[in-house]
C-alpha cells in the first residue's frame with residue numbers, strides 16, 4: 144500500500160468510526176447519594192448505546208449491573224460513560240453499590 148492509500152484508508156476508518164459513535168444513542172444518568180436520576184432508562188433493543196454517568200452527590204457512587212456485567216466507581220463530582228452492546232428486549236437491573244437501599248434502577252430495552 145502506498146503512503147497515500149494508507150492515509151486514505153486510515154482516514155476512511157476514522158470517519159466510519161466517528162459516524163458509528165454519532166449513531167449511538169446516549170442516555171444520561173445522574174447519581175446523587177443513593178438517588179438515581181432517572182431510575183428507569185428506556186433504551187432501544189438491538190442497538191449499541193452509551194450511558195453517561197455523573198455523580199452529582201457528596202459521596203462516592205458505583206454504577207453496577209450484574210446481568211450486564213458492568214461496574215464503574217465515581218467519586219463525588221466525577222463523570223464517565225459506559226458503552227453497552229445491543230440488548231435483547233427485557234429489563235436489566237442496575238444499582239449504586241455504595242447506596243444499596245435506595246439506589247436501585249432498571250434499564251428497559253424495547
Ligand SMILES: [Cu+2]
Nearest residue numbers: 205207214240
Ligand atoms: Cu461493584
